[in-house]
Amino acid sequence: xxxxxxxxxxxxxxxxxxxxxxxxxxxxxxxxxxxxxxxxxxxxxxxxxxxxxxxxxxxxxxxxxxxxxxxxxxxxxxxxxxxxxxxxxxxxxxxxxxxxxxxxxxxxxxxxxxxxxxxxxxxxxxxxxxxxxxxxxxxxxxxxxxxxxxxxxxxxxxxxxxxxxxxxxxxxxxxxxxxxxxxxxxxxxxxxxxxxxxxxxxxxxxxxxxxxxxxxxxxxxxxxxxxxxxxxxxxxxxxxxxxxxxxxxxxxxxxxxxxxxxxxxxxxxxxxxxxxxxxxxxxxxxxxxxxxxxxxxxxxxxxxxxxxxxxxxxxxxxxxxxxxxxxxxxxxxxxxxxxxxxxxxxxxxxxxxxxxxxxxxxxxxxxxxxxxxxxxxxxxxxxxxx
Numbered sequence: 240x241x242x243x244x245x246x247x248x249x250x251x252x253x254x255x256x257x258x259x260x261x262x263x264x265x266x267x268x269x270x271x272x273x274x275x276x277x278x279x280x281x282x283x284x285x286x287x288x289x290x291x292x293x294x295x296x297x298x299x300x301x302x303x304x305x306x307x308x309x310x311x312x313x314x315x316x317x318x319x320x321x322x323x324x325x326x327x328x329x330x331x332x333x334x335x336x337x338x339x340x341x342x343x344x345x346x347x348x349x350x351x352x353x354x355x356x357x358x359x360x361x362x363x364x365x366x367x368x369x370x371x372x373x374x375x376x377x378x379x380x381x382x383x384x385x386x387x388x389x390x391x392x393x394x395x396x397x398x399x400x401x402x403x404x405x406x407x408x409x410x411x412x413x414x415x416x417x418x419x420x421x422x423x424x425x426x427x428x429x430x431x432x433x434x435x436x437x438x439x440x441x442x443x444x445x446x447x448x449x450x451x452x453x454x455x456x457x458x459x460x461x462x463x464x465x466x467x468x469x470x471x472x473x474x475x476x477x478x479x480x481x482x483x484x485x486x487x488x489x490x491x492x493x494x495x496x497x498x499x500x501x502x503x504x505x506x507x508x509x510x511x512x513x514x515x516x517x518x519x520x521x522x523x524x525x526x527x528x529x530x531x532x533x534x535x536x537x538x539x540x541x542x543x544x545x546x547x548x549x550x551x552x553x554x555x556x557x558x559x560x561x562x563x564x565x566x567x568x569x570x571x572x573x574x575x576x577x578x579x580x581x582x583x584x585x586x587x588x589x590x591x592x593x594x595x596x597x598x599x600x601x602x603x604x605x606x607x608x609x610x611x612x613x614x615x616x617x618x619x620x621x622x623x624x625x
Contacts, residue, residue: 242268242355243556244389245374247362250279250338252523252540253393254345258296259548260389261352265556268385269349270376271358272394276339280419280504282534283341283453284310284432284445286333286620289538292545298348305344306334307446313611314433316444316487317594317601323431324608329621333432335447337421341537362394367518369559388556389520391547396508396524412461414506415440417531418477425452425495433491434532434591434611436601437484438462440477441532441591444491451498452491456481457507457531459592474501484594507531509588511581514543514573515566518559522547526573529581530588533618539577542624546572580619587614 244260246253249271257269285293285306293299309332315322326332336344350356357376364375371388427433427444435442435454439462447453458477466476478501481488507530514526523540550569555561590597604610615621 242266242385242387244268244391245270245372245385245387246391246393247374248393248395248523249346249356249358250342250393250395250523250540251345251537252544253391254342254349255292255296255541255544256391256393256522256547257349257354258345258352259545260551261349261354263548263552265389267354268387269346269354269356270360270362270374270385271346271356272361274359275343275346277342278499278502279338279342280417280455280502281338282443282445282455282531282536283337283419283447284333284335284443284534284537285541286535286538287329287331288619288622288624289541290331292541292624295545296345296348297352298344301344301348302334302336305340305448306336307448308429309334310432310445311430312428312432313615314431314487315436315601315604315611316433316485317436318484319486320601320605321487322601322605322608322611324611326432327612327616327621333620335445335453337447337449337451337453340448370557372518388562389551390518391520391522392525393522393544394525396528410460410506412459414460415457416460416463416503416505417455417457417507418474418501418503419453419455420474420478420501421447421451421453421498422492422495423451423498425491426493427452427491432534433487435481435485435488436591436594437481438594439592441588442481443531443534444488445534452495454481455531457505457588460506472501473503477501509581509585511574511578514570518562520547520566520569527577527581529577530584532588532591533580533584535580535584535619538619542576543573545624546576576622576624577619580617583614583617587618
């Protein structure tokens with residue numbers, strides 16, 4: 240089957256790229272290995288800077304109808320401290336939406352725009368030619384080959400695949416592992432999004448759809464190993480550690496009940512990466528990954544897909560030189576949009592994981608809560624897509 244573009248991965252980055260390209264008249268195939276709805280480790284918050292992208296994708300009204308309450312305040316939960324501050328001012332407010340809802344919403348819109356969605360389906364082989372790419376896929380009916388001049392890797396930094404986009408897996412004691420769980424009947428204030436600072440890790444909480452509160456965390460592998468008791472799951476050990484370490488978490492979860500088990504993934508590999516290399520465009524975490532401490536993962540995924548579709552606008556995909564020029568435009572736009580927040584996230588994460596070492600920081604933030612507002616601004620919470 241011949242297309243103008245093949246996209247591997249149907250999450251927010253892949254779906255936004257597919258919608259943008261299809262709306263520009265491209266013939267797009269999107270390959271997603273998982274059946275939806277699916278639960279996934281993710282902070283599940285979309286900042287107000289992404290609202291214009293949601294509208295451009297044609298899902299703004301659907302997002303309004305499905306997402307949780309508007310987030311107007313930030314907080315720091317560090318030990319016994321609970322410090323709140325206003326979210327940076329903008330034309331709107333960010334909101335949370337579970338990935339089990341968001342992913343389906345975006346992929347349904349891709350189908351409406353004419354994208355050929357192949358799901359569940361796995362890419363198993365890859366060949367690059369002067370005229371483009373051949374991708375072998377496995378479906379329930381057998382294998383087939385897709386061809387296209389444009390190939391987009393959108394399968395995330397945790398999923399392995401045939402494309403030349405990732406370093407070999409490795410494990411180290413100081414690796415950061417990601418966890419997520421939903422809770423019902425939580426006492427977390429409707430408009431509040433706290434940053435959780437605890438020994439060996441950091442996390443966040445936000446209200447999403449259906450009255451659920453989403454807690455997402457990163458914790459060092461060696462710290463988690465020391466916390467676990469015989470027979471205790473990693474998620475249970477983390478939850479107990481959060482409750483011991485943060486008064487705000489204890490109060491928010493008092494009387495709450497967890498919906499299903501904790502999900503785990505990782506390790507986290509925050510870094511700036513090539514946005515275009517070996518003829519393959521990269522979006523989402525494959526283009527660059529920020530520490531999740533800034534809760535910008537979904538926004539960066541959506542925005543990177545939209546930036547790529549814009550960079551490819553008017554490009555003749557049959558010409559390798561045109562694809563290369565589009566790749567250079569895309570990488571330049573990506574770096575302008577995201578490099579500052581990736582560097583800021585790195586600094587925030589190292590502070591948040593060491594509350595004892597940086598105890599004075601908690602006192603300073605308590606005395607000057609506006610530091611939280613400034614941090615949110617540096618993390619890109621209200622930055623529009625350039």
